[in-house]
Amino acid sequence: MSEASSVPVKSMDAIMSLCKRRGFIYQASEIYGGINGFWDYGPLGAQMKKNLRDAWWQDMIMRPCWGKDGPNGKPVKCVPVETRIIQHPKVWEASGHVGGFNDPMVDCRETKQRYRYDHVSVFVPASGDPGDKPLFAYMKDSPSEAKQQKKAEKAFGQVKTVTLTTIPVAQFTKVLGPDAEKVGTLTEPKQFNLMFKTYLGATATEDDKAYMRPETAQGIFVQFKNVVDTTRVKVPFGIGNTGTSFRNEVTPRNFTFRSREFEQAELEFFCHPDESPAWYAFWRDYRMAWWQSIGLTSENLILREHDKDELSHYSVGTSDVEYRFPFTAPGYGELEGIAHRGSFDLTQHQQHSGVKLEYNDTERGEVLPNGGRRGERYIPHCIEPAAGLDRGVLALICEAYTRDESRPSPEFMKFHPRIAPIKAAIFPLVAKDGMPEVAEKLQADLNARFWKLGGIEMDEKQSIGKRYARMDEAGCPYCFTVDGDTLKDQTVTCRDRDTGAQTRISIDKVGDFLAEKLGV
RNA sequence: GCGGGCGUAGCUCAGUGGUAGAGCGUCAGCCUUCCAAGCUGAACGUCGAGGGUUCGAGUCCCUUCGCCCGCUCCA
Numbered sequence: 106m107s108e109a110s111s112v113p114v115k116s117m118d119a120i121m122s123l124c125k126r127r128g129f130i131y132q133a134s135e136i137y138g139g140i141n142g143f144w145d146y147g148p149l150g151a152q153m154k155k156n157l158r159d160a161w162w163q164d165m166i167m168r169p170c171w172g173k174d175g176p177n178g179k180p181v182k183c184v185p186v187e188t189r190i191i192q193h194p195k196v197w198e199a200s201g202h203v204g205g206f207n208d209p210m211v212d213c214r215e216t217k218q219r220y221r222y223d224h225v226s227v228f229v230p231a232s233g234d235p236g237d238k239p240l241f242a243y244m245k246d247s248p249s250e251a252k253q254q255k256k257a258e259k260a261f262g263q264v265k266t267v268t269l270t271t272i273p274v275a276q277f278t279k280v281l282g283p284d285a286e287k288v289g290t291l292t293e294p295k296q297f298n299l300m301f302k303t304y305l306g307a308t309a310t311e312d313d314k315a316y317m318r319p320e321t322a323q324g325i326f327v328q329f330k331n332v333v334d335t336t337r338v339k340v341p342f343g344i345g346n347t348g349t350s351f352r353n354e355v356t357p358r359n360f361t362f363r364s365r366e367f368e369q370a371e372l373e374f375f376c377h378p379d380e381s382p383a384w385y386a387f388w389r390d391y392r393m394a395w396w397q398s399i400g401l402t403s404e405n406l407i408l409r410e411h412d413k414d415e416l417s418h419y420s421v422g423t424s425d426v427e428y429r430f431p432f433t434a435p436g437y438g439e440l441e442g443i444a445h446r447g448s449f450d451l452t453q454h455q456q457h458s459g460v461k462l463e464y465n466d467t468e469r470g471e472v473l474p475n476g477g478r479r480g481e482r483y484i485p486h487c488i489e490p491a492a493g494l495d496r497g498v499l500a501l502i503c504e505a506y507t508r509d510e511s512r513p514s515p516e517f518m519k520f521h522p523r524i525a526p527i528k529a530a531i532f533p534l535v536a537k538d539g540m541p542e543v544a545e546k547l548q549a550d551l552n553a554r555f556w557k558l559g560g561i562e563m564d565e566k567q568s569i570g571k572r573y574a575r576m577d578e579a580g581c582p583y584c585f586t587v588d589g590d591t592l593k594d595q596t597v598t599c600r601d602r603d604t605g606a607q608t609r610i611s612i613d614k615v616g617d618f619l620a621e622k623l624g625v
Numbered sequence: 626g627c628g629g630g631c632g633u634a635g636c637u638c639a640g641u642g643g644u645a646g647a648g649c650g651u652c653a654g655c656c657u658u659c660c661a662a663g664c665u666g667a668a669c670g671u672c673g674a675g676g677g678u679u680c681g682a683g684u685c686c687c688u689u690c691g692c693c694c695g696c697u698c699c700a
Binding site for chain 1: 652657660693
């Protein structure tokens, strides 16, 4: 994690209170005291999140990569699906989530610490029996490592490292916990399932157990064959979806960043194995550019390529688009992971389901006498750009939040026009002399043209400055003010949120002006 | 899960065991010709929840929930 940045860290408290005050984000079930790990969106937040989801859908499914060609020199092709939160339980066995999400943990009775069973290491004698002396458990790269090593070397001389999993539970009585004073305080390993469990049918027996998905991706892999068989898609192509996933986090934290219920926007892009490195690099670079295009323009956004030792055994590469949130600074938090998953997922589902998931590529293989090709059968490789929409909203809010004490309205949200929940506001300078009527008509005209994209508001209450300030906090990029001159020369003032600058434009050009700014 | 801090109006926060407060915001009216102006008025609180001590609890005690910070965890 890089720590170099000249961007000042914003106050998360101030951001959170603005989110509440202006109706972006509320605590879920707040009147009952809230519920840990769940957050609701208010009117502005819900519209903003829809704008983000729509932008993803447009730029990933409808017109992928802004219409640019992929590394194969052809336009990128993607189709959508919508799959269910609850899948066949075997889906999660095949995906590795039953297992990976069932990490056994050990607790320390003395220090009340909890450790992942397979992450605990132990210093034991390099050879021979420890006798009555303890075995020294530690967590790699924590202070306990050096401390325990010193003790172990004093006890045994030469030491070596094994993992706790290799030590019989019966021997735990001889293990000194990483930060413990007494030996034998570690409990036997226990299961902590991060997947939410539920029961199908009203009788709720263990036989009816099912899981709520911890990611949307598996639904795509499971329907891969149906999409290929029914929609005339040809590799390379992508299948995308957005939807809610659930993870029963041990410690929900950091506002909406780590929630137990969250929405993902995931694309699985299938290609020939030989072309997969090029597609991986292509998606990685596009996804970074995409987040920048919707407003994450500061150096708080980085693309981080995983080190080789962070990669799954099947993966050629993984990159994260990361954002430096106020609560992660000087570190970063993940917004999106772009993973080269190889043929891992389709292979797993082929094995577990017994259904062939090979693709017959009729554009490959030897040329036949009739000019066609024999075809090549293979399991496609997959590039997975998987974004978190709630994290995206949070990053966009943090990025947009601005304080400038020199302004009349010091606190404002600098949303990209495409993301802003309110696209424009119309004000009569004063609520008399026919100005409200002109403003109402302009509001109605703009609304008729832009209602699909977001709010077009009209406000005539209180001073013009207060109305500008209200729109600044809501992140509305443009305000149009009808004044005395409007009645004479048919022009209005266009006020820019970020600069406060005012320009006069013809009232019948306001729609075109807004369309250009919104990129429609 | 552990440790620390905090929960009072929509937001930010005062509040000595004795009548529930301020600023901002919101709403209504007046005023107002370009940046949270002014005047008048109004609404909004079971003081996070539940117990206990007390003649009396926002205040003291216990339990619990939530949020923030540090560990731990982070598929």
